[in-house]
Amino acid sequence: MKHRTLIKLLGGVAIAWALAVSVAGGARAAEVTVLASTATKTALDALAPQFETATGHKLMITYGASGRLQPEIEKGAPFDLAILSTMVTDALVKQGRLVAATRVDIARSGAGVAVRKGAPRPDVGTVESFKRALLDAKSLGYSEAGATGQFLMAMFQHLGIAEEMKPKLKLARPNEPSLQALANGETDIGLPQINEALVFPGVELVGPLPPELQVYTVLPAAVGTAARNPDAAKALLAFLATPAAISVLKAKGLEPG
Secondary structure, eight states: OOHHHHHHHHTTHHHHHHHHHHTGGGSOOOEEEEEEEGGGHHHHHHHHHHHHHHHOOEEEEEEEOHHHHHHHHHTTOOOSEEEOOHHHHHHHHHTTSBOGGGOEEEEEEEBEEEEETTSOOOOOSSHHHHHHHHHHOSOEEEOTTSTGGGGHHHHHHHHTOHHHHGGGEEEOOTTSOHHHHHHTTSOSEEOOBHHHHHHSTTEEEEEEOOTTTOOEEEEEEEEBTTOSOHHHHHHHHHHTTSHHHHHHHHHTTOEEO
8 A cells, every 4th residue: 555545544644743843732642552563663662753743642562473462452452553564454443342444554564584594594595495495494573463473374375395394393482572582593494574684683684585475564554443542543553654754664564455
């Protein structure tokens, strides 16, 4: 979804954002609770101070895999805005926990190939070389709740190596990123979101998946139906659609939604 379309969907929220910036000093400051996919962490950590300075609002962000944040929301965890995967967002909209009219695609993240820092970097530029890299690896880490882990087996099936890869797969420990095992040398290769691999300590991004295999994880955002500060949450949505915010998203390995 292009920036112009996003603003159109937000309607008057973009205008409200501009007004909020101009009168931030006199506006009532609110604490905005955000539940967000880990894929957005580096971008939101950079953008949060800008938003807070411009509006006077305070962001309280909890990060996690979308599949782990969903049950927390279903149990009644309080929040104003959620930025999660498409599947989880749509399920929560259907349950009435997110306001459908506020749902917008903030960004999308592609998957890449990562290795431990200093380890040999395999050739992953073509489907065949990527397939060979997978078969040569002794182990591959993944998170069952993470977005990338959800399409691994389908990709392996497509490549015709599903049976060969099954014994190589190493599930991440509970509440631990799959890249941690890679950084520790417990696995040989990882297929994380590109933006996560760019900043994870002890890990190097080899490159994106070959174009023929690339799968993008779209990250929609929506205001919670029980939000305590819905207007401030909508202001954050509008802020994330501004050119300055989009520039940061790109710098952090995300593409505009």
